[in-house]
Amino acid sequence: MVDAFQRLPGGRRTPPGLERRILRLLPKVLFHGSLLLLVPSLLVRLVGEDASAASHLTDQVDFWVLALLFLHWNAVLTVAIGAFIVMVMKGPAYVADPYPMDRRAADGPDHPPH
Numbered sequence: 001m002v003d004a005f006q007r008l009p010g011g012r013r014t015p016p017g018l019e020r021r022i023l024r025l026l027p028k029v030l031f032h033g034s035l036l037l038l039v040p041s042l043l044v045r046l047v048g049e050d051a052s053a054a055s056h057l058t059d060q061v062d063f064w065v066l067a068l069l070f071l072h073w074n075a076v077l078t079v080a081i082g083a084f085i086v087m088v089m090k091g092p093a094y095v096a097d098p099y100p101m102d103r104r105a106a107d108g109p110d111h112p113p114h
Contacts, residue, residue, distance in 0.1 A: 009092035019083040019090075026083075030076045037072055041065045 044061045048054040 005094040005096070008093035008095050010073050014090040016087070018042070022079065022083045023087070026076055026080050027062070033072050033076070034069060035064055037069050072102040 041058075041062055043060050044054070048058065
């Protein structure tokens with residue numbers, strides 16, 4: 001399995017850029033953003049007044065917080081996937097399955113033989 005991928009000769013590697021910084025920052029963004037989104041739910045519980053009115057308000061705030069939490073997680077995941085794709089594309093080029101080219105097939109009707 002070691003020889004499954006061979007690096008393409010002459011392939012260039014691009015130095016890491018913004019995508020590495022984004023990938024390093026995403027766990028903090030996920031954690032702190034999730035905590036900030038939970039604050040309204042905690043505030044409603046701490047300031048709760050009347051039991052029946054507060055119950056409806058608490059439920060409504062919880063649903064909104066949960067929706068925004070899932071939106072935040074999806075946004076972080078989407079950015080992580082994009083940064084990972086950029087990181088992989090900047091890496092070395094590999095030859096998947098090299099095979100000798102048939103010159104007659106390559107010449108074809110559009111490319112006359114030399």
